[in-house]
Amino acid sequence: MEKGNYMKKVVKFGGSSLASPEQFKKVADIIKGEDSRRYVIPSAPGKRYADDTKVTDMLYQCHELKENGKDIKPLLEKIKSRYNEIIKGLGLKLSLEEEFAEIHRQLDAGAGSDYAASRGEYLNGMVLADYLGFEFVDAAEVIIFHMDGTLDVDKTNELLKDCLKSREYAVIPGFYGKLEDGTIHTFSRGGSDITGSLVARAIHADMYENWTDVSGFLVADPRIISNPEIIEAITYRELRELSYMGAGVLHEEAIFPVRREGIPINIRNTNAPEEKGTLIVESTCRKPRYTITGIAGKKGFAAINVDKDMMNSEIGFGRKVLGVFEDNGLSFEHMPSGIDTMTIVVQQSEFVEKEQQVIAGIHRAVHPDIIEMESDLALIAVVGRGMKATRGTVGRIFSALAHARVNVKMIDQGSSELNVIVGVKNSDFETAIRAIYDIFVTAQL
Numbered sequence: 001m002e003k004g005n006y007m008k009k010v011v012k013f014g015g016s017s018l019a020s021p022e023q024f025k026k027v028a029d030i031i032k033g034e035d036s037r038r039y040v041i042p043s044a045p046g047k048r049y050a051d052d053t054k055v056t057d058m059l060y061q062c063h064e065l066k067e068n069g070k071d072i073k074p075l076l077e078k079i080k081s082r083y084n085e086i087i088k089g090l091g092l093k094l095s096l097e098e099e100f101a102e103i104h105r106q107l108d109a110g111a112g113s114d115y116a117a118s119r120g121e122y123l124n125g126m127v128l129a130d131y132l133g134f135e136f137v138d139a140a141e142v143i144i145f146h147m148d149g150t151l152d153v154d155k156t157n158e159l160l161k162d163c164l165k166s167r168e169y170a171v172i173p174g175f176y177g178k179l180e181d182g183t184i185h186t187f188s189r190g191g192s193d194i195t196g197s198l199v200a201r202a203i204h205a206d207m208y209e210n211w212t213d214v215s216g217f218l219v220a221d222p223r224i225i226s227n228p229e230i231i232e233a234i235t236y237r238e239l240r241e242l243s244y245m246g247a248g249v250l251h252e253e254a255i256f257p258v259r260r261e262g263i264p265i266n267i268r269n270t271n272a273p274e275e276k277g278t279l280i281v282e283s284t285c286r287k288p289r290y291t292i293t294g295i296a297g298k299k300g301f302a303a304i305n306v307d308k309d310m311m312n313s314e315i316g317f318g319r320k321v322l323g324v325f326e327d328n329g330l331s332f333e334h335m336p337s338g339i340d341t342m343t344i345v346v347q348q349s350e351f352v353e354k355e356q357q358v359i360a361g362i363h364r365a366v367h368p369d370i371i372e373m374e375s376d377l378a379l380i381a382v383v384g385r386g387m388k389a390t391r392g393t394v395g396r397i398f399s400a401l402a403h404a405r406v407n408v409k410m411i412d413q414g415s416s417e418l419n420v421i422v423g424v425k426n427s428d429f430e431t432a433i434r435a436i437y438d439i440f441v442t443a444q445l
């Protein structure tokens with residue numbers, strides 16, 4: 001064990017890192033390997049193999065069965081056996097019989113889906129605390145949400161500080177907390193990352209380690225690019241752009257608490273702890289290896305094109321058009337514009353239901369010459385702090401896409417020059433990502 005430093009680290013382990021007794025052993029080795037790894041945030045047991053089911057998904061299903069008046073006993077037994085496999089495999093004496101009986105009672109009494117889902121982390125936290133010999137802290141005591149479901153940031157920070165002040169080591173389950181009235185409430189999926197970040201902020205951690213099943217933040221989604229390069233260091237802002245655009249490693253909201261305190265996040269691989277992973281920092285003078293830091297993207301957008309001669313000189317035109325979206329409760333993703341044309345890019349699934357109201361509203365608000373729509377678009381974000389200093393980046397993106405016969409529907413470069421957003425057809429999505437990856441990364445190797 002490395003001793004003698006007074007560093008404090010918060011370590012969060014994802015579902016696949018805690019899916020079986022073998023994985024638990026790796027996790028314990030990592031934690032015990034450094035004295036500074038004091039506060040541990042576990043997820044619920046994830047997949048043990050490719051087509052396995054996550055415990056969280058089974059718990060949501062349990063709640064749904066209950067809602068439909070079906071018997072939940074067999075599924076609860078299956079979930080129990082997931083935990084018992086771990087408990088037995090680790091040789092622990094712990095019994096979760098009472099806990100499962102209580103969960104059954106609560107679901108019978110009408111507990112909500114958040115309660116059901118939260119039990120995955122709650123139980124896994126108990127098992128891990130028992131195995132490590134660390135104290136267990138129920139997240140419901142320290143993570144507090146307002147009644148509208150938003151986090152009570154200050155209260156949570158205070159409670160976490162108070163609670164952990166007197167505890168040198170603790171396990172705090174991820175993903176959930178409670179509402180002001182005591183009802184259990186969860187973050188959105190993948191939210192254990194946020195819990196880890198909140199704990200790191202509260203204790204002024206030196207580092208927030210986020211342990212998962214890949215060796216860091218990769219330049220592109222490994223499901224699209226086989227064996228992509230690992231990003232050594234990335235800034236919060238770059239990461240925010242990438243995770244917002246679908247790079248799923250870290251919950252998109254997880255950077256906010258640590259960012260306030262300038263605490264770095266280190267993405268690490270539980271299955272390859274010797275690798276350094278990715279460091280996420282406020283700023284760095286480390287030069288990225290390539291012009292771009294990463295590529296990410298999402299499918300399922302629609303673009304609404306509004307044309308009107310001389311729109312440019314009509315004061316308030318843009319505001320009026322956006323007002324129509326606002327009135328219909330729609331947020332927009334991007335808004336590239338020309339002199340007599342503006343395009344509003346929205347999420348298709350939200351937009352379709354309100355399509356006709358929006359078009360009618362735009363007609364009424366600004367009397368355009370033409371409104372055209374295009375659906376089934378994908379947006380790809382090419383992100384990098386290195387792009388500012390490099391000429392021709394956009395040109396290279398275009399030429400790579402042209403070579404791959406991908407038609408570019410839209411392009412938007414933020415004024416920060418940190419990212420370029422390219423819109424392509426959904427069906428061209430993977431080809432486009434590969435083409436961009438090849439020109440900036442493969443060609444430089």
Ligand code: ADP
Nearest residue numbers: 014015016212213214217218220221247248249
């Ligand atoms: P955990 O359960 O540990 O929280 P997640 O499934 O939430 O793990 O996130 C890790 C997964 O994110 C990886 O297994 C990988 O498939 C996926 N992923 C998507 N984009 C990227 C990327 N750019 N870099 C690394 N992983 C990515």
Ligand code: ASP
Nearest residue numbers: 043056175189190191192
């Ligand atoms: N277990 C939850 C989920 O599957 C939360 C998490 O893993 O962070 O979404």
Ligand code: MG
Nearest residue numbers: 014190249251
């Ligand atoms: Mg995750």
